[in-house]
Amino acid sequence: MDKILIADDNLQITKILSEFAKKEGYEPVTVHNGDEVLELFRQDQFSMILLDVMMPKKDGFEVCREIRKVSNVPIIMITARGEDFERIMGLDIGADDYIVKPFSPIEVMARVRAVLRRVDVSRQETQRCLAYGSLTISLDNALVTIDGQRVALTKKELEILWTLLDNRGKIFSRDNLLSTLWGYDYPGDSRTVDNHIKRLRAKLDKFPHPDWQIKTVWGMGYKFEGAQHEV
Amino acid sequence: MDKILIADDNLQITKILSEFAKKEGYEPVTVHNGDEVLELFRQDQFSMILLDVMMPKKDGFEVCREIRKVSNVPIIMITARGEDFERIMGLDIGADDYIVKPFSPIEVMARVRAVLRRVDVSRQETQRCLAYGSLTISLDNALVTIDGQRVALTKKELEILWTLLDNRGKIFSRDNLLSTLWGYDYPGDSRTVDNHIKRLRAKLDKFPHPDWQIKTVWGMGYKFEGAQHEV
């Protein structure tokens, strides 16, 4: 299993990333300053390092350079908007990609996958596909079908459906969805989610699907519910 | 399988080249300074060496000359724009070809193939052909047909169509296409991709092809989509 070293001084961020990394099938290890990164890096073998730029002890740039002296391990830098991208991707740093804060976890994981695939082409391309009854979703190809019929969804609709189905039965509050799909400190209105849900439902309802639905849980949020009420 | 020794002090570059080499069916080995090249060269048998000119320890020229004293192995030099070409191709160096940075991976691999073919005429070349329904593409002959009808495409159009079909169903962002087909740090405008797609579509649309299309995936990029929506 791929180990991922996640470094950010903000505990919330490492927690969120760690959670998503687990979900994607990685094994996350979190640290909170530059020295710890180097320490862990020396002790263990990681498939990928997510590196915040602003960290105590040693900043991300320095850490990245240190690592690059001895290793080719894929590194994705995490940076606040405004810090200079050139430098990150530049030759002297040698990161593989970067992500701008505030990010949406779903986006981060997409990048992680992309970089891992890029670095190791032989890597088994695990298509991110989900299916429930007559419903199938391929996240990478942006393809959704009900009973083999193609359903055209927009990006956000796709992401919502994916998230709900991927956590089938779990209730997502609107804020939950906002932070997962829009970014962890997105300032937007929670009515926005309702709208997307509505549009999504409208499109899905063009095709009959008696075996599942996007259910409103009053006072709490939404969830994907299948006919056979699972735990 | 052909082993290729890739030498560049920039890790990103060796990574990218290595990735594409793997895709093309070669077995890449990467090193990052001149001494390592010579060391590896003595230890192992390579079908080809890609040699960056500017490297620590020993530069590409020197390394190339060293190797040429004892071997005829095909060598392609990689050089930043402005470094003198005359010298590279000159008799005293004896490289087989050279590539100017920033290069596009697809171009580099084309050169590698070309040099290998030139050096070893008996080499069994696997024709790079793709087909989907009424569409056929032969990358090496720049031959595209729809229903047996020849479609005249320019190089870029051909490359785009090839890339999309070769990864049928996969969505390519514009940046994705730019770095794959134009070069890893091509600074160009992503509208440029739109233009080529537009021209490509215009040419393709002269011939009916109801079973496939180049589809725009809004907010994400383009993809080749066949009639039977594959996952």
Add this chain to the structure above:
DNA sequence: TATAAATGGTTCTATTTTGTAACAAAACAG
């Protein structure tokens, strides 16, 4: 060298998607 073809970039416009506000409807609590 002259000419045509290919390529890359700019700008404008059309389209699609997304977000917001206001209000109607439904669910709930007492």
Add this chain to the structure above:
DNA sequence: CTGTTTTGTTACAAAATAGAACCATTTATA
């Protein structure tokens, strides 16, 4: 049953994105 909270819906505004037309530059070709 009634008032309150939550959710759904509608309509519209704003933002993002794609496409078309066009021109400039480069490259290939006769």
